[in-house]
Amino acid sequence: MPPRRSGSRKAPWVGAFFLLLGWQQIALAGSCARPAAAEPVLVRYVPDGDTVILANNRKIRLIGINAPEAQQDEQPAQALAIEARDRLRRLLFAQGNKALAVYGQDDEDRHGRYLAHLWLPDGTNLAAELLRNGLGWAVAIPPNTRFLDCYIESERMARDAASGVWGHRDHAARASTQLNLRSRGFQRVTGRVVRVNHGGGATWVNLEGRFAVRIPDEDLRWFGHPPDSSWIGTELEVRGWLYAAKGELRVTVRHPAALERKANAAAGPTPVYNP
Secondary structure, three states, X not given: OOHHHHHHHHHHHHHHHHHHHHHHHHHHHHXXXXXXXXXXXXXXXXXXXXXXXXXXXXXXXXXXXXXXXXXXXXXXXXXXXXXXXXXXXXXXXXXXXXXXXXXXXXXXXXXXXXXXXXXXXXXOEHHHHHHHOOXXXXXXXXXXXXXXXXXXXXXXXXXXXXXXXXXXXXXXXXXXXXXXOOOOEEEEXXXXXXXXXXXXXXXXXXXXXXXXXXXEHHHHHHOOXXXXXXXXOOEEEEEEEEEEEOOEEXXXXXXXXXXXXXXXOOOOOEEOOOO
């Protein structure tokens, strides 16, 4: 049989592969497509991988991503913080430091920063681009959950490839039993659920060690199936900002995207929230 026939047999497979890849990119881009109503902004400075300062001195915190922390006071920069910052700088510089902003339903945080999604003029969503490269973690803080599905899918691409934070040992999930009351900052924590109860206007999920996940009552509406006694004995991974209170470490979770459950330590994770 002529070689040309052999080549024609391969072509459908190659074509199918690139067609599938193309559809994945289209679907991802579509879910993060910039709305028509967006405010043109000019970026003056990029201090870290999830924050920009505009020419009018307005500070914008990107919605949907938490990048590794840059150096603060006497605290050294976290692993990949410089890479995240520099990647964001390069993306913006390549398009004249111009961007388009869509502000969140909650448009300001407790630090006085404006909360917004940012796109480049070519349509690139900046948070999604950083997440795709493993330069941060997807975060969901209601009511600013628009484009969350896009951000989760972008993170999943990096996670599957063990890129960036997903392949760096400094950013591996930590066991709840290995933390102490001085642990702070954004962390991924794993542990076995030992108790689920309600009190003080919140649902509490306690892990082994002195670690508690707090879910405020007003945020239970985001959970299709809120935590209950069936969670006891399962492995839980939670992401968020740690703080100490009443002799234990705590993390407040406001959306199920911050949680993953496993039937046991050897099982694969199952997101509590699925896009």
